[in-house]
Amino acid sequence: MKKTQVSGSPVHMSQTLRQCAFDLFVEHGFDNVNLDQIAAAAGVTKGSLYWHYKNKQELILASCQHYYQTWHANIQKLLAPLSNPHERLKKTIAYSVDSCVIDKRNRVFTTAIFTLMQENDAVRDSWAQFYSTVREFYIGLLYAVKHAESSTSMDHVRRDVDLMLEAMEGLKIRAGFEKQMVDQSERLVISESLLSIFKG
Amino acid sequence: MKKTQVSGSPVHMSQTLRQCAFDLFVEHGFDNVNLDQIAAAAGVTKGSLYWHYKNKQELILASCQHYYQTWHANIQKLLAPLSNPHERLKKTIAYSVDSCVIDKRNRVFTTAIFTLMQENDAVRDSWAQFYSTVREFYIGLLYAVKHAESSTSMDHVRRDVDLMLEAMEGLKIRAGFEKQMVDQSERLVISESLLSIFKG
DNA sequence: TTGACACCATACTAGTGAGTATGGTAATAT
DNA sequence: ATATTACCATACTCACTAGTATGGTGTCAA
Numbered sequence: 001m002k003k004t005q006v007s008g009s010p011v012h013m014s015q016t017l018r019q020c021a022f023d024l025f026v027e028h029g030f031d032n033v034n035l036d037q038i039a040a041a042a043g044v045t046k047g048s049l050y051w052h053y054k055n056k057q058e059l060i061l062a063s064c065q066h067y068y069q070t071w072h073a074n075i076q077k078l079l080a081p082l083s084n085p086h087e088r089l090k091k092t093i094a095y096s097v098d099s100c101v102i103d104k105r106n107r108v109f110t111t112a113i114f115t116l117m118q119e120n121d122a123v124r125d126s127w128a129q130f131y132s133t134v135r136e137f138y139i140g141l142l143y144a145v146k147h148a149e150s151s152t153s154m155d156h157v158r159r160d161v162d163l164m165l166e167a168m169e170g171l172k173i174r175a176g177f178e179k180q181m182v183d184q185s186e187r188l189v190i191s192e193s194l195l196s197i198f199k200g
Numbered sequence: 201m202k203k204t205q206v207s208g209s210p211v212h213m214s215q216t217l218r219q220c221a222f223d224l225f226v227e228h229g230f231d232n233v234n235l236d237q238i239a240a241a242a243g244v245t246k247g248s249l250y251w252h253y254k255n256k257q258e259l260i261l262a263s264c265q266h267y268y269q270t271w272h273a274n275i276q277k278l279l280a281p282l283s284n285p286h287e288r289l290k291k292t293i294a295y296s297v298d299s300c301v302i303d304k305r306n307r308v309f310t311t312a313i314f315t316l317m318q319e320n321d322a323v324r325d326s327w328a329q330f331y332s333t334v335r336e337f338y339i340g341l342l343y344a345v346k347h348a349e350s351s352t353s354m355d356h357v358r359r360d361v362d363l364m365l366e367a368m369e370g371l372k373i374r375a376g377f378e379k380q381m382v383d384q385s386e387r388l389v390i391s392e393s394l395l396s397i398f399k400g
Numbered sequence: 401t402t403g404a405c406a407c408c409a410t411a412c413t414a415g416t417g418a419g420t421a422t423g424g425t426a427a428t429a430t
Numbered sequence: 431a432t433a434t435t436a437c438c439a440t441a442c443t444c445a446c447t448a449g450t451a452t453g454g455t456g457t458c459a460a
Contacts, residue, residue: 013407029315031231034447046449048408056448108318114373115229115315118308128377163393166370173314173369174362177328193363197397213437234417246419248438256418 014052014062017042022063026105029112030060060116061126067109068130075137085144092141093164094191100172101181101190107172135161142198157198164197214252214262217242222263226305229312230260260316261326267309268330275337285344292341293364294391300372301381301390307372335361342398357398364397 020041024033035056039049053059078095082088099106117124138161146154171190175181181190220241224233235256239249253259278295282288299306317324338361346354371390375381381390 029319032319035449036447044407045409047410047452050449051407104318111311111315111318114311114376117376118229118304118311119232124377131374131377159389159393162374163367166374167363167367169370169373170366170368174331174366176314176317177324177331189359193359235419236417244437245439247422247440250419251437 013042013044013048017044017049017052017059018062018066021059022066022109025060025063025112026109029108030116035059057120057122061122064113064123064126064130068133071130071134085141085148089141089145090191090195092138093194094187096168097171097187097191097194100168101175101187107176110169110172111176131165135165138165145198160197164194167194167197213242213244213248217244217249217252217259218262218266221259222266222309225260225263225312226309229308230316235259257320257322261322264313264323264326264330268333271330271334285341285348289341289345290391290395292338293394294387296368297371297387297391297394300368301375301387307376310369310372311376331365335365338365345398360397364394367394367397 017038021033021038024038024041027033035046035049038059039046042049049059053062075092075095078091079088082091113123113127117127135158139157142157142161143154146157181187217238221233221238224238224241227233235246235249238259239246242249249259253262275292275295278291279288282291313323313327317327335358339357342357342361343354346357381387
């Protein structure tokens, strides 16, 4: 059967597949999406999907990479216009809270990762590495704040960051079953709570 | 085929099935356990399983109930010998931290719940109700502490409890991919961090 | 021109697992 | 004695899906 090449440069088909896989995964979770759906979304069939990825796990790992890259890109874009260290920290936390509370796709994807992590070493390692970069990023933000304040108590910055990140993950989960958290004022209070961790 | 009635009183078969389902779920997750395995573990076949439970979802919900009841029972047993409010709070937090960090079965089960929650209303409602009781329980512990200290600042007790519970959930997830958290001293520090939330 | 290769479609295998249909047995009731 | 019911086993159906086998087409190099 003839097929007009419609999907742009064929070099990017693996990227297209990764994007489509991600879009379906964040909507329905890994187990509820099959490879035919992903291929169809990309405008091809399973046969060609298997030319680009050797199995479903590779696609899942690729969609993880997509998630990580998107996160970094969003943060960069968000902080680009800000130079004040305290503003940068505050903005980052506010953005993360919004992602956890409002963005259902984010919730679906990460919870799916957490479940898969329990039995899949590759996924676990992948997420551990991402978490590590996020932690270092927050530590950098905090160092900048402390330095601007000429503060010397850098003691438990690392532990505080871990505590805050843990609280964010828990927040994400709680937002999954308590719906009254969506209003703006509530989210502001939550951001304040998380910020207060560093005031102790 | 003759079958000698070996499994005790047949009245308790639904309980046996629930227990076996739970034991398999915490080990492999919901999707990696099929009904034949559960029935086999209980010493029966799928036919009789379907006499006690009308589908897999009912078994999952039943295993959730088992989880909730076990949690309450463990806490009761833990706090029975303690009367000092501060001791009771500290002990409860320490126990919860241990459950999150050490008990892999606990991690597997709850993360599976969180994923399922995103698409399953019944599971979500079930967990939301459990979370509510846990929160009220912690609030009760804190009220007792504040009362013993003749403190009047009951202001953000509720918010602090939520923050701490969120941090615990996040801790559980992080313990799933960072293994250096298992040693006793590290867990003590974590407990202290969580307790410090109430000192602010 | 021809062969090689990148890329894609079609059609299939094979395994799995939820749910059902049906029949058997032991106890209890009438 | 017989009918009913609670409980369980056997044996299926049916849908779904990861992965494979195979062949086609366009492009590019030699």
